[in-house]
Amino acid sequence: MTAQPLRFFSFAAPSRFYALAGRLLPLFWVMAVVLSAIGLYIGFFVAPTDATQGDAYRIIFIHVPAAWMSMLLYLVMAFWAGIGWAFNARTAAMVARAIAPTGAMFTFLALWTGAFWGKPTWGTYWVWDARITTELILLFLYLGYIALVNAIDDVKRADQAGALLAIVGSVNVPIIYFSVAAVSLKNKSAKISTTAAPKMASTMLAAMLIMTFAFWAYAFAVVFMRTRTLLIERESHTAWVAQVVERKIPG
Amino acid sequence: MSWNSAAEFFAMGGYGLYVWSSYGVTAALMLAEPLLARQRHGQALREAEAQTFTRETE
Numbered sequence: 001m002t003a004q005p006l007r008f009f010s011f012a013a014p015s016r017f018y019a020l021a022g023r024l025l026p027l028f029w030v031m032a033v034v035l036s037a038i039g040l041y042i043g044f045f046v047a048p049t050d051a052t053q054g055d056a057y058r059i060i061f062i063h064v065p066a067a068w069m070s071m072l073l074y075l076v077m078a079f080w081a082g083i084g085w086a087f088n089a090r091t092a093a094m095v096a097r098a099i100a101p102t103g104a105m106f107t108f109l110a111l112w113t114g115a116f117w118g119k120p121t122w123g124t125y126w127v128w129d130a131r132i133t134t135e136l137i138l139l140f141l142y143l144g145y146i147a148l149v150n151a152i153d154d155v156k157r158a159d160q161a162g163a164l165l166a167i168v169g170s171v172n173v174p175i176i177y178f179s180v181a182a183v184s185l186k187n188k189s190a191k192i193s194t195t196a197a198p199k200m201a202s203t204m205l206a207a208m209l210i211m212t213f214a215f216w217a218y219a220f221a222v223v224f225m226r227t228r229t230l231l232i233e234r235e236s237h238t239a240w241v242a243q244v245v246e247r248k249i250p251g
Numbered sequence: 252m253s254w255n256s257a258a259e260f261f262a263m264g265g266y267g268l269y270v271w272s273s274y275g276v277t278a279a280l281m282l283a284e285p286l287l288a289r290q291r292h293g294q295a296l297r298e299a300e301a302q303t304f305t306r307e308t309e
Contacts, residue, residue: 044260049253055264059273066277105280113273120269218281225288232295236302245300 012091014231015240021224028221035214043207050204056120059113060204065212067110069219070138071173073103077145078170081163091227093159094234096166097149098226102219104142111135130179134172141169155234 043061050057077099084093114132115125126132145165152158235241254260263270 045253049264054266055253056266056269058263058270062273062277102284105284109277109280112276116269116273120266222285222288225285225292229288229292229295232292232299236295236299241299242303242306245296245303 012089014091014235014238015243017091018228018231018240018244021228025221025224028217028224031217032214032221035210035217039207039210039214042203042210047203047207053121056117057204059117061207061211063110063113063117064208065215066106066113067135068212069215070103070107070110070135071176073099073106073219074138074142074166074173075170077103078163078166081159081166085160085163090234091231093163094230095223095227096162097159098223098230099219100142100146100149101226102222104139104146106215106219107135107139107142111139131176134176134179137172138176141165141172145169 039061043058047058049055077096080092080099081096083089084091084096111132114135118127119125145162148165149158149162152161232241232244261267261271
């Protein structure tokens with residue numbers, strides 16, 4: 001067999017994507033675990049107690065990464081759903097579906113950790129301000145997307161309907177992101193950077209950014225896992241899946 | 252280092268309830284999700300295998 005030239009869409013072929021994602025999985029898991037360990041160590045043992053918020057601020061090391069991932073994953077999901085729809089690309093549509101549960105989980109975690117941070121700092125678990133409300137809408141968009149694609153039996157039509165919802169819903173993401181300006185007076189991260197000494201801020205920032213990369217690697221790993229599952233489920237009639245189950249391709 | 256003892260660490264300066272409620276649920280979900288994903292992958296492989304076997308014996 002002659003070697004096929006590698007083109008931009010080469011890895012979009014289901015069998016290629018399956019094998020490549022399988023090889024990358026251990027790398028992303030190692031990154032997620034190692035970065036989490038470093039980030040949590042800095043967050044709990046190097047970063048000092050905040051002058052105004054005490055140790056309650058340490059929730060920032062998971063709250064902000066979860067909130068960032070919730071928004072980023074939504075845009076990535078809408079992007080791949082759109083690519084899948086526009087170019088009739090099967091793998092892209094499956095990636096979009098694989099992202100949704102992880103995005104919903106990070107959205108829930110952003111709300112949950114935000115509530116447990118809001119209570120000691122603002123005195124309440126919940127306020128209906130612009131940012132928290134639009135983040136809640138983001139959770140409903142993820143859940144709506146998951147419900148919609150699972151409610152339609154025709155896979156192709158389900159992917160198209162999901163893509164439409166994902167793309168229209170992505171208007172919500174910049175609203176969440178920029179709504180920080182509207183509540184800047186009581187914004188928690190702004191408070192930390194303005195009141196803490198510069199040296200304190202740098203270790204806090206380091207822990208937060210390292211945890212963000214850890215969550216990012218985690219998201220890659222779990223989304224690749226789920227995409228591989230969807231590939232097997234949808235392509236179970238094909239020769240390459242038969243090769244996978246006969247252990248000719250690493251499963 | 253901000254802590255003099257394990258008890259002080261878990262107390263989190265009086266904010267233990269809030270800090271550990273946040274970290275606990277985050278850890279639980281981020282451990283459960285990959286396990287569920289792996290379970291479903293194994294199931295998909297078994298079903299594909301059964302399908303392949305049926306095709307070959309027909």
